[in-house]
Amino acid sequence: MSAMAAELPDSDPPARKLTARGRDRRHAVLEYATSRFAENGYHPTSVSDIVDGIGVGKGVFYWYFPSKDDLLLEILRDALFDLRRSQEAEIADSDDPLERLELGIRASLTWLVANQDILRITMFCWTEETFARALRKGRRIIIADTAKHIQEAMDRGLIEPGDPEVMATAVRGVIDELARSYAVGVTKVESDVLDLAVRLCLHGLTGKQS
Amino acid sequence: MSAMAAELPDSDPPARKLTARGRDRRHAVLEYATSRFAENGYHPTSVSDIVDGIGVGKGVFYWYFPSKDDLLLEILRDALFDLRRSQEAEIADSDDPLERLELGIRASLTWLVANQDILRITMFCWTEETFARALRKGRRIIIADTAKHIQEAMDRGLIEPGDPEVMATAVRGVIDELARSYAVGVTKVESDVLDLAVRLCLHGLTGKQS
DNA sequence: GAAAAACTTGACCGGTCGGTCTACTGACGG
DNA sequence: CCGTCAGTAGACCGACCGGTCAAGTTTTTC
Incomplete structure (x- = not known):
């Protein structure tokens, strides 16, 4: 097209x-x-x-x-940019990788919940290759961001050894699904979701109660 | 239209x-x-x-x-019918509500994983009111099915008191999200997903380890 | 075996959609 | 005050899409 x-x-x-x-x-x-x-x-x-x-x-x-398709692609691009921006802003101050992970999770989820239009558009985009391609690219970037912190935490012995990429994928999966289920009304209030996400991810990675 | x-x-x-x-x-x-x-x-x-x-x-x-829209609506209707059918077939033999719940969860998740075309179409349907309406109707039916068993388990004191409708919604949420994340490749092999879903839901409802 | 009903074809239609293009406006620099 | 160029309007276009229909074939029915 x-x-x-x-x-x-x-x-x-x-x-x-x-x-x-x-x-x-x-x-x-x-x-x-x-x-x-x-x-x-x-x-x-x-x-x-x-x-x-x-x-x-x-x-x-x-x-x-240039085209309607490009407009949507740009909406996606801007959203990715904005999400990363707010995530990095939140993280900047900390030099503990585990804390950066937690702050990143909170920032991401907060952003997703605050931008449900994007969440909804994203659902559509997964169903058409032209846009799904862009989505996959964006997710790869976001996962790399997360994997970096996991890698670092691993180097410091804060996380059990393993493939950081895979772990990051799991973490982003939890965030996405929680955001979606919050948007649909399955999960309760916002702060609960945040705590749940953090607990799930960090506990899962470190093997310890936070 | x-x-x-x-x-x-x-x-x-x-x-x-x-x-x-x-x-x-x-x-x-x-x-x-x-x-x-x-x-x-x-x-x-x-x-x-x-x-x-x-x-x-x-x-x-x-x-x-009668129309292209109707075709999609019918695909949805058939899918709902088939899902309920395979769920009820799996459940039929058991008269323990908790076991029925577990079997239902396993049957649903198995069905969803085996019918990823539907899963994908469903994602699109949520983004347009004409079809989202049908989806909501279907979910209400499925939730009512689940709530019935929860109610019964509650009557027998197997589950802490509470609104069965809300609990059923949570259970179906877990199932849907797990199916989706499995389809996207976040979660691992099939049998793991099944066990995870059952553990999550039943443990969550009964407050006990299974 | 004929009437009726189920089914099939594909040319066709009205409408809409994404996208183009020409002519115009208005702001600003020199 | 004129030249330039970002910005704007909206008639217009070709493509295509969902849907119709008249004319036909096949199957069922009695």
Whole structure:
């Protein structure tokens, strides 16, 4: 459906120069599209719906985004960026790898719960290869982030030896599933979920009660 | 997009009379569509793709199904039916509610793992109201099934008092999330998942080690 | 064996969708 | 005040999609 070229997925090739007004408009499109996709579905939300919704012409959309697919891909990219940012901000102060792990888990889960639109869009994205590919790439990055701390904790003998990549995958799995089940209403209040996630992951990794 | 009438969701109003050949064809469409939807996505798979794929004319599709949306709804309905069927078959022999609970959990999880196409389609369905509604209805039924056994176990003092509906929701949540994470590859081999699910749920409900 | 009912075909249709394009606006630098 | 260029509008386009239908074939029924 979209272009056949552009195999390098990072940083838009043109990288247009935007004025202040331009950045605002672009942001508005991103914002509005995210909410519409989340509550209406991707395909049922047409480009016309989006531009009509924010009261602009169709030209605006295609001035800022090469295609509808690219818009969604960019929503995903931004989300990943933002999630990592808030995770790293939370971690920055600590130099204990286990604590960094805990803070990272809390930050991630908090972010996911606060961005349920993204959570919902993500569910859709897993069902179509074009987007699932981007999701897998993003998850690999996030897992690498987590694995780094696990590796370090392992080096210090805080965690039993094993493949840090696999352990990180498990940890991210717990976080994702908890976020989803919280969003669906299975799990209770937010702070409970946080504690549960931390307990589950750290206890699981270290083999000790926290 | 689809009809406005038909508020009674059960049993197709016309209930066409099918010959043996008819049942086969109909089943072939259901089968093929399920696999295509699962691996290509619902919207990107057109009705023409489906009929071309099984080498028939478009008329065949609309002879057996009133619309594409209805086809998906029927896939969901069949899946729910089949899941409940295999669950009840597994349970039938036992008259201990706790054992019925365990057998039900194992049967459900086994079914979900064996029907990952459905699992994947389901993920899509949560993202569009038309189908999410059907999913919620189905879950309510499944939860009621589970709650019945919990209620009974509670009456016999095998489970601490509480709202059986809520407990059943939690149990089904565990099952769904485990199935999904198994499908994604987070969790390990099948039998491990089964034991984990049973331990988690029963231990959680009874407060005892199994 | 004929009437009826089940089934099949594929050309066709109306509508919508993603995307293009031309003409225009407006802000800003020099 | 003019040139430039980011930004904007929306008519327009080709493709395709879900769905229809008239005309046919096959199967069942009596």
